[in-house]
Amino acid sequence: MHPTTSDAPLSVTSQTTPPTRFIVSTPTEVRRASIFLTFAKPAAAQDVTCTGISVSLPRGDAATDLVNDEPRANYMLIDDYPRDSTGATWSILRLPAAPVPTAPEWGEVPGHEFANIFDPRDDLYYKTGGLVPKDSALVVDYGVGQDIVNLDIGTGIDHRYKVQMLRLQSSMDGLIWDNLDTEPVQDTSRIERVFDPPVHARFLRIRTVVDPSNEGYAIVRRFLVNQGVQARSDDDTVTFVCTPAEGEAVFDGSREFTLILSNIPVNQTPGAATLGITQTVIADGGEDHHTTSLDGFEKADSAFVFENFSSEQTRVGNGEHITLHWTGSPENTEYHLSWDDRTERISVPTARHCSFDTADLPGFAGLSRTTTFVLDAQTTNSSAQTVHHYQSTTVTVTDPDIDAASLTATGRIAVREGGTDTLLARSDNASTQVLTVRAEGDVTVIA
Numbered sequence: 001m002h003p004t005t006s007d008a009p010l011s012v013t014s015q016t017t018p019p020t021r022f023i024v025s026t027p028t029e030v031r032r033a034s035i036f037l038t039f040a041k042p043a044a045a046q047d048v049t050c051t052g053i054s055v056s057l058p059r060g061d062a063a064t065d066l067v068n069d070e071p072r073a074n075y076m077l078i079d080d081y082p083r084d085s086t087g088a089t090w091s092i093l094r095l096p097a098a099p100v101p102t103a104p105e106w107g108e109v110p111g112h113e114f115a116n117i118f119d120p121r122d123d124l125y126y127k128t129g130g131l132v133p134k135d136s137a138l139v140v141d142y143g144v145g146q147d148i149v150n151l152d153i154g155t156g157i158d159h160r161y162k163v164q165m166l167r168l169q170s171s172m173d174g175l176i177w178d179n180l181d182t183e184p185v186q187d188t189s190r191i192e193r194v195f196d197p198p199v200h201a202r203f204l205r206i207r208t209v210v211d212p213s214n215e216g217y218a219i220v221r222r223f224l225v226n227q228g229v230q231a232r233s234d235d236d237t238v239t240f241v242c243t244p245a246e247g248e249a250v251f252d253g254s255r256e257f258t259l260i261l262s263n264i265p266v267n268q269t270p271g272a273a274t275l276g277i278t279q280t281v282i283a284d285g286g287e288d289h290h291t292t293s294l295d296g297f298e299k300a301d302s303a304f305v306f307e308n309f310s311s312e313q314t315r316v317g318n319g320e321h322i323t324l325h326w327t328g329s330p331e332n333t334e335y336h337l338s339w340d341d342r343t344e345r346i347s348v349p350t351a352r353h354c355s356f357d358t359a360d361l362p363g364f365a366g367l368s369r370t371t372t373f374v375l376d377a378q379t380t381n382s383s384a385q386t387v388h389h390y391q392s393t394t395v396t397v398t399d400p401d402i403d404a405a406s407l408t409a410t411g412r413i414a415v416r417e418g419g420t421d422t423l424l425a426r427s428d429n430a431s432t433q434v435l436t437v438r439a440e441g442d443v444t445v446i447a
Contacts, residue, residue: 008277008279008290008292009041009045009048009050009279009281009290010039010040010041010042010048010050010053010251010279010281011039011040011041011042012037012038012039012277012292012294013037013038013040014035014036014037014038014275014294014296014297015035015036015038016033016034016035016036016297022066022266022297022298022299022300023266023299023300023301024266024267024268024269024270024299024300024301025068025073025265025266025267025268026268027268030068030070030072030073030265030266031265031266032262032263032264032265032266033264033266034260034261034262034263034264035260035261035262035264035275035297036258036259036260037055037258037259037260037261037275037277037294038256038257038258039053039251039256039257039258039259039279040251040255040256040257041251041252041253041255043253047250047251047252048250048251048281049248049249049250049251049281049282050244050248050249050250050251050257050279050280050281050282051243051244051247051248051249051280051281051282051287052241052242052243052244052278052279052280053241053242053257053259053277053278053279053280054239054240054241054242054277054278055239055240055242055259055261055275055276055277056237056238056239056240056275056276056277056278057237057238057239057261057264057273057275058236058237058273058274058275058276059075059236059237059238060236060267061267061268061269062267062269062271063269063270063271063272063299064271064272064273064274065236065267065269065273066264066266066267066273066275066297066299067237067238067264067265067266067267068265068266068267068268069267070265071226071227071228071229073265074265075238075264075265076098077263077265078094078238078261078262078263078264078265079260079261079262079263080092080094080240080259080260080261081259081260081261081262082242082257082258082259082260083257083258083259083260084244084249084255084256084257084258085254085255085256085257085258086255088244088245088246088249089244089245090242090243090244090245090249090257091242091243091245092240092241092242093240093241093243094238094239094240094241095143095144095237095238095239095240095241096142096143096144096238097141097143098143099118099140099141099142099143100140100141100143101114101115101117101118101126101138101139101140101141101223102114102138102139102141103128103136103137103138103139105132105133105136106128106129106130106132106136106138106218107128107129107130108126108127108128108129109127109128109129109217112125112126112127112219113126114126117138117140117220117221117222117223118222118223118224119222120222120224120227122154122157122221122222125157125219125220125221125222126219126220126221127217127218127219128217128218128219128220129217130216130217131212131216131217131218132163132164132208132212132217132218133208133211133212134208134209134210134211134212135207135208135209136207136208137169137205137206137207137208138163138205138206138220138223139174139203139204139205140203140204140205140223141174141202141203142201142202142203142204143202144202145172145200145201145202146200146201146202146225146226147198147199147200147226148170148195148198148199148200148201148204148225148226149194149195149196149198149225149226149229150192150193150194150195150225150226150227150228150229151168151180151191151192151193151195151204151224151225152190152191152192152222152223152224152225152227153168153188153190153191153192153206153220153222153223153224154189154190154191154220154221154222155188155189155191155218155219155220155221156188156189156218156219156221157219157221159189160215161215161217161218161219162188162189162213162218162219163188163206163208163218163220164188164208164210164211164212164213164218165184165185165186165188165208165209165210166184166185166188166206166207166208166209167179167180167181167184167185167206167207167209168180168181168185168191168193168204168205168206169204169205169206169207170199170201170203170204170205171201171202171203171205172200172201172202172203173202173203174202174203177203177205177207180193180195180199181193184209188206204223204225206223237276240259240261242257242259248282266299267299269299270299270300270301271298271299272295272296272297272298272299273295273297273299274293274294274295274297275293275294275295275297276291276292276293276294277291277292277293277294278290278291278292279292301329305327305328305329306326306327306328306329306333306377306389306391307326307327307328307391308325308326308327309324309325309326309375309391309392309393310324310325310326310393311323311324311325311373311393311395312324312325313395314395314396315395315396315397315398316367316395316396316397316398317397317398317399318366318367318368318369318397318398318399318400318401319365319366319367319368320366320367320397321357321358321359321364321366321367322357322358322367322395323355323356323357323358324337324355324356324357324358324373324375324393325353325354325355326354326375326391327353327354328354328377329377329379333377333378333379334377334378335354335375335376335377335378336375336376336378337356337373337374337375337376338373338374338375338376339371339372339373339374340371344361367395367397368397368400368401369397369400369401369402369403370394370395370396370397370400371394371395371397372392372393372394373392373393373394373395374390374391374392375390375391375392376388376389376390377389377390377391
């Protein structure tokens with residue numbers, strides 16, 4: 001949960017899904033996430049009368065952006081769900097809005113509505129309600145100014161039911177229109193244009209310049225822009241403007257408003273994004289606007305890696321240290337190293353190729369016997385549960401210390417040449433030199 005710290009009238013608490021951080025998209029997969037934002041009056045504050053709340057998600061491909069605005073991601077599919085604890089309803093206005101086509105003089109037929117022109121499939125199309133008059137237009141409003149890089153329009157089926165000769169035009173205000181071609185378009189079955197530099201416009205339209213044919217109606221199969229490219233608009237956020245249906249909402253100590261945004265396409269760049277929040281409240285007889293920022297929305301690489309755990313030295317002398325190596329994810333992972341009866345959480349570099357030297361362990365004097373190291377890479381799943389991933393490696397120690405509960409030799413126990421000729425059995429009680437010795441064959445005991 002991420003609470004805001006600001007002087008805004010309403011406090012805001014956020015909860016994300018996944019619960020800790022978002023997973024970025026890849027070139028082959030668009031990853032999506034959800035955000036829960038809850039607005040409430042601070043406990044010690046006076047009641048707040050709110051007339052509107054807007055939430056802006058940064059859009060683009062930067063580390064500080066959240067929403068993926070590639071055509072394949074289609075951020076227009078973000079779902080919004082307002083919830084008021086009192087049961088009151090709120091309306092949601094999205095900016096930039098989805099493209100809105102209008103053609104008052106053309107009409108539409110049920111099952112073949114205007115919205116079908118934004119679907120690239122030819123079996124979904126818009127069908128006019130009758131003849132298409134001369135000097136009438138189909139207008140598409142994109143809500144804000146867009147850089148139009150390419151345009152793909154198709155009318156008619158099998159060279160029939162086409163919109164007759166027309167002009168392609170663009171506008172920023174819907175009042176003053178600019179021609180995109182020097183001459184009217186005659187073959188309207190497929191109109192494809194590439195603009196370099198891009199055409200900057202909020203509105204596009206096709207306007208007829210001749211009388212209609214006698215076919216009774218016309219068909220527009222598609223009206224698509226910026227296919228296969230990433231273009232910028234005047235508004236690099238996706239904003240949700242929430243308005244109470246009754247015009248205002250009074251927040252007392254028991255009322256909460258929650259905005260759930262789901263199906264958010266996350267961009268491809270790890271980093272941290274910040275949301276913009278504006279609250280409009282009634283104060284001193286007028287409206288005040290309070291704008292705050294809400295951070296803590298982390299994006300991380302989704303590729304978890306944990307492999308190749310080994311020691312740089314496979315055999316060391318008694319009391320020597322080793323260096324461990326492995327390949328692992330630096331993000332979203334904690335590493336715990338265990339050996340014998342000891343477990344240490346260890347810090348590793350922020351890189352996939354990780355190393356750790358046992359000399360960095362406080363109070364560890366080095367290896368004294370053959371040792372198996374177990375590395376536990378701990379991650380968190382979508383249910384906020386810890387998941388353990390284990391790998392192990394063993395290092396041999398020459399001249400090791402031996403701790404054993406019992407020692408049985410069916411042959412002989414020999415002292416290596418160059419060492420002492422005394423075998424000493426000792427307990428933790430230093431006064432007891434020899435406990436029990438069981439031998440086969442001749443034994444010489446020196447007291």
